[in-house]
Amino acid sequence: MQVVIFIGFIVFAVAFATIIQQRFLKRISVNYIAMAIGAAIALVPQTNSLIESFSSELFMGLIVAPLLFFEGQRTRLYNVLRSWRAIVGLTVIILSWQL
Known part of the structure; x- marks a missing residue:
């Protein structure tokens, strides 16, 4: 269940960054906006317990592949x-x- 929440956070951050970039900040790359949103999520103490620790296998399977x-x-x-x-x-x- 924790992996599903983790993936949901990532999908939310990417979708939110894309919407922000397309509507408000057209001159800034969506990658920078997504990194800023990810950093903001990481600064909230309650979300740190929900996010899975970094797993290279998970990253390779869900993102890179x-x-x-x-x-x-x-x-x-x-x-x-x-x-x-x-x-x-x-x-x-x-x-x-x-x-």
Whole structure:
């Protein structure tokens, strides 16, 4: 149940930041507004007990994986083939860090 509340806080913060940016602060990036809202939520002592401690597996599964999937769907194959050497090189470097 605590994970559901945690995800609800994140969804609320992102939706609220998007609404604020589109209606009032068009010159400021929505990312900065979302970080400010996240910091404001973290400063309220009652919400700290509701928010799950940072879990890298949860972050990778809920945030990074969908972002990478949708970005991969929109990337043209030509762009991937054009920069295949850089992609393979970065992959080798990242894999060597994990060893």
